[in-house]
Amino acid sequence: DIQMTQSPSSLSASVGDRVTITCRASQTISSYLNWYQQKPGKAPNLLIYAASSLQSGVPSRFSGSGSGTDFTLTISSLQPEDFATYYCQQSYITPPTFGQGTKLEIK
């Protein structure tokens, strides 16, 4: 299975900050990388697919980049509703696998 490793595991930031979360795959996955946001007690929500495509309805302050093994999720200006846990996920091969999550907390 492809291992997905996110860094950092947790992050404290303030409203208005620019934040970057990194995801690394244990082998190349081309651009088959998705990002999800999960708030407490809620289901995950797809933010970015195919490494850099913004899912419909997702604010443009979210962006994704990368290919091969290294990927980033950037939030350009944090809003109060962005404090949540973020997961990357590879959709390159079966089984699809997720990173361990990055918990974004208010500083």
Add this chain to the structure above:
Amino acid sequence: EVQLVESGGGVVQPGGSLRLSCAASGFTFDDYAMHWVRQAPGKGLEWVSLISGDGGSTKYADSVKGRFTISRDNSKNSLYLQMNSLRTEDTALYYCAKDIEARAQYSYHFDYWGQGTLVTVSS
């Protein structure tokens, strides 16, 4: 509006069985592959299984292969997960999730999720 509503969770003893259901609405159900994804309490996400839109193709995580069976009834817009020989490590919130790609076999992009149904395996 796309809606996915899971049901069937509960408390079961190790070795027991449970059948989860997911009722779908708001989209052409048989155009899309469907998935089950689980999340153990306080833990991350783990993909469990998929079924293609026509039901002809299924895949499973190694952790559940031979114990779980995914199925669908397109006439009822419903997805199922039959779980047998349950283990304590199967304790989790089980989500059904819709694949993003229409009429493809599957793409492993999950654009809609239900709210989940909790399965607790405990003696």
